[in-house]
Amino acid sequence: MSTLSQRVLDVLGVDDPWERPRPAVGRQDVVWAVSIAALGLLSLELVRSGGGLEHTDAPVWSQWLVVVSGAALLVGRRRWPLVVAILAAAHMFVSGVAMPEVMGQLPSQIVYFVAILSGVSWARDRRAMTIVVGAILLFMFAWLSWQFALGSAVQEWYDDLGEGEQEGFFPAIPAAIALTMLINAVYFGGAVVGGVVAWRSARQRDHLAGQAATIARQAERLREQAVMDERLRIARELHDVVAHHVSAMGIQAGAARRVLDRDPDAARSALAHVEEASRDAVTQMRRLLGTLREGEQAAAEARTTEAGVGDLPRLVADASRDGLAVTLDVVETHPDAASRVPRGVGLAVYRTVQEALTNVRRHSTADTVSVVVRVDEAHATPYAEVEVVDNGRPRRGTSGSGLGQLGIRERAATHDGQVDIGPRVTGGYRVRVRYPLGAAS
Known part of the structure; x- marks a missing residue:
């Protein structure tokens, strides 16, 4: 009872x-x-x-x-x-x-x-x-x-x-x-x-x-944490880029000092390279400060990367081993234009493709993915563009947090890039980011 x-x-x-x-x-x-x-x-x-x-x-x-x-x-x-x-x-x-x-x-x-x-x-x-x-x-x-x-x-x-x-x-x-x-x-x-x-x-x-x-609230905290982590990663990568320019400046300045008396033309050329590298370094640092202006300080983690457009074939090959049919096309208006893409932009292109392929594997039914990188130096505003297109649709029960796409947008914003992410009318999903080359070059 x-x-x-x-x-x-x-x-x-x-x-x-x-x-x-x-x-x-x-x-x-x-x-x-x-x-x-x-x-x-x-x-x-x-x-x-x-x-x-x-x-x-x-x-x-x-x-x-x-x-x-x-x-x-x-x-x-x-x-x-x-x-x-x-x-x-x-x-x-x-x-x-x-x-x-x-x-x-x-x-x-x-x-x-x-x-x-x-x-x-x-x-x-x-x-x-x-x-x-x-x-x-x-x-x-x-x-x-x-x-x-x-x-x-x-x-x-x-x-x-x-x-x-x-x-x-x-x-x-x-x-x-x-x-x-x-x-x-x-x-x-x-x-x-x-x-x-x-x-x-x-x-x-x-x-x-x-x-x-x-x-x-938890999702918002995760979002903020993801933004901070992505900004921290961008800071590390841009640090590597700027450090490269500073090292190059030191080498060119030392060469100019040695040949200043014997070969003034060579010295002027070396100093011109120093000037170009210094401007590029300042530009990259300004972009870094603009991106991280509202971020909070975080503990640095030792990690460097040298990836760029030239590393995409290996990335595509690794993705193909997971059961995807991934193709890579690099379209250049001039020979070796892709190799002249600034390191920061090249790294951003690499990370964009990497994140897009990861999303396809985790959240899509696609079995075919097309990766196209376009480098147009003849355009009025030179640009490097990466486009990743698949033929699948969202897989049920695997909706992501959106943090990967958030990272792509954060990285694109660092280089004043334009982002277009979403499903296509004809089917499939597309990730396309265009990075201007004028400021970086």
Whole structure:
């Protein structure tokens, strides 16, 4: 018995720490109450016109007052659910004793049902709700039981006088009262069960909303961490690029110093290379500072890379061993144009292809991938462009976090690149990034 009681208390949420938010009285509450009042008055007058209120001696205005006051309780059903439930029970008892034909109208029954349901559904203190609703139900069934006992006594008196005629299995008056008790058991039980279901559904929605907010915050932190990691990686790689230029400047300056007296032309050429390398280094450093301006400091990790356009064949070959048919085409407007791509841009092209192929393997049904690198030095604004196109569609259950594409966009922004990522109209997926060469060269 104790186990059953505990289960009932758990279902009612008596020991649950969650409290349902209590909304203020809103327009929907007023509209709901006015609608029920209008329906109740219309129903009352229709019943009166049909002769259904001939045994009600109360004035018409008092009948209207009963209908309107009952509907008015619904205005505060969400704000003060237990108070409304108590008032509705009192209203039901008083009107049931004074004007039972008015109380029995369908709109009034809807009012009492909704009031009890709202008391169970919206009560914040679940222990108080259990006590209040339990007391209401106990009182109502005590009242019905008293009517049943009274009806049985009346039936016996009628039977003793020989004026009672039984047509069914049960005496007429007790049968009517027993049927009323059965209907009320379903009525009040339905209100309680409906309120519990509504309360538990609201609790579940609130918990799901909290979990969604937590996931969103975690995703945002992961996004920020991914941005920071990508910026840190860009900083390391650009450091290598700038270090290369600085080393070249030192070598060219030393050569110029040695031949300055013997071969002025060679010295001027070496100094020109120093000037070019210094400008390139300054440009790369400015890009680095612009990209990392809003980033936070992070611990550096020892890692260098020398990858570029020339390393793409090996990358494509490695990807082909995973079951993909990957092709690589390098389109150049001038011979060896790809080899003249600045190291920073070449590394960005390599990383773009690497990330795109990784996404294809993890998240796509594609079996064919085309990698095209275009280096156009004859264009008005020279550029290096990389395009990775596959023939697949997203694989179910493998949706990624989007951090890989975020890294591609961050890297492209470092070099003022233009990014076009998304599905194609003809099918498949495309990753295309164009890097300008003017500033880097």
